[in-house]
Amino acid sequence: xxxxxxxxxxxxxxxxxxxxxxxxxxxxxxxxxxxxxxxxxxxxxxxxxxxxxxxxxxxxxxxxxxxxxxxxxxxxxxxxxxxxxxxxxxxxxxxxxxxxxxxxxxxxxxxxxxxxxxxxxxxxxxxxxxxxxxxxxxxxxxxxxxxxxxxxxxxxxxxxxxxxxxxxxxxxxxxxxxxxxxxxxxxxxxxxxxxxxxxxxxxxxxxxxxxxxxxxxxxxxxxxxxxxxxxxxxxxxxxxxxxxxxxxxxxxxxxxxxxxxxxxxxxxxxx
Numbered sequence: 001x002x003x004x005x006x007x008x009x010x011x012x013x014x015x016x017x018x019x020x021x022x023x024x025x026x027x028x029x030x031x032x033x034x035x036x037x038x039x040x041x042x043x044x045x046x047x048x049x050x051x052x053x054x055x056x057x058x059x060x061x062x063x064x065x066x067x068x069x070x071x072x073x074x075x076x077x078x079x080x081x082x083x084x085x086x087x088x089x090x091x092x093x094x095x096x097x098x099x100x101x102x103x104x105x106x107x108x109x110x111x112x113x114x115x116x117x118x119x120x121x122x123x124x125x126x127x128x129x130x131x132x133x134x135x136x137x138x139x140x141x142x143x144x145x146x147x148x149x150x151x152x153x154x155x156x157x158x159x160x161x162x163x164x165x166x167x168x169x170x171x172x173x174x175x176x177x178x179x180x181x182x183x184x185x186x187x188x189x190x191x192x193x194x195x196x197x198x199x200x201x202x203x204x205x206x207x208x209x210x211x212x213x214x215x216x217x218x219x220x221x222x223x224x225x226x227x228x229x230x231x232x233x234x235x236x237x238x239x240x241x242x243x244x245x246x247x248x249x250x251x252x253x254x255x256x257x258x259x260x261x262x263x264x265x266x267x268x269x270x271x
Contacts (some may be wrong), residue, residue, distance in 0.1 A: 064105030156235030233268030
C-alpha cells in the first residue's frame with residue numbers, strides 16, 4: 001500500500017537529448033518509481049519522448065497535448081505507470097493575454113490498493129506571470145472536481161508537475177490551503193514540505209549546467225501533491241527527495257531536477 005511517485009520536467013529535446021535520455025532512463029531504473037509524471041514531452045501522434053524513456057522498463061504510457069509545434073509535433077505531459085492506466089483526459093488551462101498554452105493530463109491507475117487518480121501538469125514559466133499561474137491553478141482545481149471528484153472507491157488523488165512557482169507564491173499557497181483565489185480555496189499536501197529535507201531546489205543554475213543559462217535564482221518549483229490523508233487515513237507522505245541531481249561529463253539529465261515521493265495508502269480506519 002505504498003506507492004512511489006516521480007515527477008520530472010525532461011526539457012523536451014533540448015541539449016544533448018540522446019545522452020540525457022540515457023541518464024533519465026538509468027535514473028528511472030535505479031529509483032524504480034511505480035508512477036511517473038513527465039513534462040515537456042514532445043510527440044508526433046504515435047510516438048513520444050515518454051515512450052523512449054519507458055522502453056523496456058515495464059511502464060505503460062499515456063500522453064496529453066498542451067500545444068502544437070511545427071511539423072506535426074506536439075508538446076505536453078505524460079503519465080507512466082507499472083499498473084494498468086484505465087482512463088485518460090486532458091483539461092486545457094488558461095493562458096490569458098499570453099502565448100502560453102498549457103494543459104493538465106488526468107489519468108486513473110489501477111493499483112493493487114485501488115484506483116489512483118493521477119494528474120500531471122506544467123504551468124506558465126515566465127517569472128512575472130504569477131497572475132497566469134493563479135488562473136491556471138484555479139482552473140486546475142475546477143478540472144479536478146470534474147475529472148477526479150472525491151470517491152470512497154478511489155485512492156486520494158496525486159497532482160504533480162512543474163509549477164514554475166516557489167512554495168510561497170500565491171498559486172502554490174492556493175493549492176496547499178494557505179490562501180484563496182476568486183473566493184475559493186482547496187487543500188493538497190505538498191509531499192516535500194511534509195517530509196523532505198533542505199531547500200529542495202529543483203531549478204538550480206549553481207549546480208546544473210543546463211539551468212545556468214537562464215540566470216535565475218535557485219528555486220523549488222517541481223512538486224508532488226497528494227489529496228490526503230482522507231477520512232480513512234490514506235494518502236500520507238512518507239518521504240520526498242530531489243533526484244536527478246548528478247552531472248556526468250558536463251551533462252545533466254535535464255535543466256530541472258526531479259522529485260521522488262513515497263505515499264502510504266494503507267487505511268487506518270474502516271470505510
